[in-house]
Amino acid sequence: MSEVLQSLFVLGSTHHEAPLEVRERMALTPTDAAALQRELHALDDIRECLVVNTCNRLEVYGLANSPDVESTIRDQLCARNGVTRDLLDAHSFWHTNLDVLQHAFEVSSGLDSQMVGETDILGQMKNAYAEARSAKCTGIVLNRLFEKSFQAAKSARTQTGITRGEVSIGNVAVNLANRIFGHLRDSRVLLLGSGDVAEKTAQSLQSRGVADITVASRTYENAHTLAHSLGGAAIELSDFAAQLKRFDIVISSTAAPSLLLDRDMIATALKQRPDRPFFLIDVALPRDIDPTVDTLENVYLYNLDDLSAIANENLELRKAEIERARTILKGHAWNLWLQLRRRTMMASR
Amino acid sequence: MLEDIALTAREAIGIGSAIYLSAFLFGVLAIVLRKSYPRAAMFALLAGGFIFQTLGLNLRGAEIKGCPLGNLFEISQFIVWSLVLLYFIIGPAFRLRLLGLFTAGLAGLLAGITLLIPAWDHAYPPGIFGGNPWIELHAALAIFSYGIFAIVAVVSVMFLIQQHGLKKKQFKGVYQYLPSVQQLDLMAKRLLITGVLVLSAALIFGAIFWINHPDRVPVFKLSATCLVWVGYLTVVVLRIQKKLVTRRHAMASIGLFLFALASLWPVQSARDSVSIDEPSAPQVSE
Numbered sequence: 001m002s003e004v005l006q007s008l009f010v011l012g013s014t015h016h017e018a019p020l021e022v023r024e025r026m027a028l029t030p031t032d033a034a035a036l037q038r039e040l041h042a043l044d045d046i047r048e049c050l051v052v053n054t055c056n057r058l059e060v061y062g063l064a065n066s067p068d069v070e071s072t073i074r075d076q077l078c079a080r081n082g083v084t085r086d087l088l089d090a091h092s093f094w095h096t097n098l099d100v101l102q103h104a105f106e107v108s109s110g111l112d113s114q115m116v117g118e119t120d121i122l123g124q125m126k127n128a129y130a131e132a133r134s135a136k137c138t139g140i141v142l143n144r145l146f147e148k149s150f151q152a153a154k155s156a157r158t159q160t161g162i163t164r165g166e167v168s169i170g171n172v173a174v175n176l177a178n179r180i181f182g183h184l185r186d187s188r189v190l191l192l193g194s195g196d197v198a199e200k201t202a203q204s205l206q207s208r209g210v211a212d213i214t215v216a217s218r219t220y221e222n223a224h225t226l227a228h229s230l231g232g233a234a235i236e237l238s239d240f241a242a243q244l245k246r247f248d249i250v251i252s253s254t255a256a257p258s259l260l261l262d263r264d265m266i267a268t269a270l271k272q273r274p275d276r277p278f279f280l281i282d283v284a285l286p287r288d289i290d291p292t293v294d295t296l297e298n299v300y301l302y303n304l305d306d307l308s309a310i311a312n313e314n315l316e317l318r319k320a321e322i323e324r325a326r327t328i329l330k331g332h333a334w335n336l337w338l339q340l341r342r343r344t345m346m347a348s349r
Numbered sequence: 350m351l352e353d354i355a356l357t358a359r360e361a362i363g364i365g366s367a368i369y370l371s372a373f374l375f376g377v378l379a380i381v382l383r384k385s386y387p388r389a390a391m392f393a394l395l396a397g398g399f400i401f402q403t404l405g406l407n408l409r410g411a412e413i414k415g416c417p418l419g420n421l422f423e424i425s426q427f428i429v430w431s432l433v434l435l436y437f438i439i440g441p442a443f444r445l446r447l448l449g450l451f452t453a454g455l456a457g458l459l460a461g462i463t464l465l466i467p468a469w470d471h472a473y474p475p476g477i478f479g480g481n482p483w484i485e486l487h488a489a490l491a492i493f494s495y496g497i498f499a500i501v502a503v504v505s506v507m508f509l510i511q512q513h514g515l516k517k518k519q520f521k522g523v524y525q526y527l528p529s530v531q532q533l534d535l536m537a538k539r540l541l542i543t544g545v546l547v548l549s550a551a552l553i554f555g556a557i558f559w560i561n562h563p564d565r566v567p568v569f570k571l572s573a574t575c576l577v578w579v580g581y582l583t584v585v586v587l588r589i590q591k592k593l594v595t596r597r598h599a600m601a602s603i604g605l606f607l608f609a610l611a612s613l614w615p616v617q618s619a620r621d622s623v624s625i626d627e628p629s630a631p632q633v634s635e
Contacts, residue, residue, distance in 0.1 A: 175525075179515060182529035275594040277531055298595050300515050310520045 024286035170204030195253030361405030368398035370457035422470035431496020490551035497544035
């Protein structure tokens with residue numbers, strides 16, 4: 001077990017290492033992420049494995065039989081997402097041992113998030129853990145690590161003010177919409193896809209007066225369900241382009257592998273409403289909206305990185321709280337490390 | 350009653366201009382220091398400046414026994430006065446944030462510059478409008494329309510700053526206090542239409558006088574004024590047809606206002622030369 005602990009690892013590529021253009025190339029669909037987890041777990045050198053796959057991070061946690069598995073795992077990941085090894089190496093990190101614990105704790109508590117202190121990541125970590133556990137890819141060490149990371153996240157949040165003053169993407173979007181349209185009661189919103197971030201953003205807009213919300217999704221039932229909960233209408237994804245000119249705010253969060261909205265589509269819609277601005281929010285990864293549309297007159301395009309950068313503008317005010325949270329998490333990580341080593345020693349007697 | 354006031358017209362106007370400038374600096378300081386925007390204080394300072402400027406123009410009017418629009422200094426001060434008056438009408442009605450700050454900036458700048466150039470405030474014979482109330486109305490309306498175009502330029506500058514912030518993903522500082530681009534664009538459109546209507550009315554009154562006395566209106570003045578009117582009319586038509594919108598509309602409005610301001614000096618010179626050639630003839634206003 002002592003040797004095993006020396007081979008606890010995490011390979012990751014997050015918003016810290018990779019810009020949006022690289023992250024969208026590395027992104028995996030949920031199916032691909034599950035397949036990668038299975039493939040890695042099936043390797044002889046890997047005893048436990050868990051893949052965390054969100055729009056801002058792709059991380060592989062694992063426990064290996066030997067410390068020399070890094071190259072194998074990198075190759076396996078490249079084979080799955082189709083990126084070159086050079087690209088992955090340039091935009092990824094590799095941690096081992098105690099650093100893995102500290103990293104997992106910081107991720108769960110939102111300290112490592114693009115929008116520091118956000119709480120969605122905890123749910124995403126719990127989902128990833130539940131799926132890996134039900135697929136029997138985790139064992140004693142990773143189970144202990146993730147369960148402790150959830151507890152550590154909770155204590156960091158309750159004992160410090162890292163979430164105080166935290167600005168959500170929805171709030172940022174509302175503020176930007178106010179700077180573009182003034183009041184929002186006449187603004188029409190189109191949701192492309194039924195993603196969680198898009199739904200929350202739409203709810204924020206709705207709370208500030210937006211009354212007209214339309215949802216278009218690849219699965220009409222999903223669109224209909226979300227539209228119903230928002231008091232809006234649902235349309236087929238194939239129909240949205242023809243109706244684009246009707247909308248003022250478009251929030252896109254589909255899992256489409258390529259662009260949904262290109263420059264020509266926006267330019268055509270704009271010609272029919274040249275004096276009304278277009279506010280486009282692209283929270284999808286890979287991106288749904290051609291980034292060059294931002295150069296069009298009267299079009300304001302914001303992607304995940306833009307929104308997060310704005311949300312983090314008040315980070316300076318929370319710096320002391322973040323440091324306090326980090327110290328608390330270090331204590332939790334060290335305790336867990338000692339517990340795991342104690343178990344190892346007990347088992348070896 | 351005005352005779353009892355121990356201030357000259359220039360002194361009162363000077364105090365008014367100083368208050369406008371201090372209002373602008375106060376607003377800038379509040380934003381730089383990230384204090385909440387002092388809307389009420391800004392309104393009070395602008396009101397103070399406006400009172401002194403109105404007093405100065407009244408004193409000047411009493412001196413010349415007519416509307417004080419006889420030289421570049423007076424014309425510029427009247428444009429500034431119209432600009433601030435429009436702020437008091439538009440500001441509270443439409444609650445355009447920071448309009449007071451930008452109005453104070455332009456008012457302080459224009460009024461300050463004209464005070465610093467004494468040659469612009471040269472003496473002229475009394476009764477320049479020849480006792481013709483229609484010509485006085487023409488002059489007042491024309492200069493008031495320039496005041497409207499001044500506030501259109503202010504709103505357009507605010508639009509360009511807000512749009513720049515949105516395009517460059519800027520969130521802090523002045524951007525968070527500015528009104529939305531759509532509000533500013535709509536306001537600029539409405540004000541521009543109003544300005545063109547007022548200028549058109551002024552030109553109609555002026556045209557009646559010109560038809561009866563063609564020799565008393567310098568050709569250069571007539572051409573420059575018509576050019577300004579045609580320019581603004583073209584922008585309004587293109588805006589209504591949605592062919593000139595948002596950024597280009599704002600830039601056209603600012604450019605035209607600068608041209609209108611720049612045309613005042615040669616127009617005034619042309620008028621002065623007519624009055625020198627015909628010293629006995631009553632002068633024609635803007």
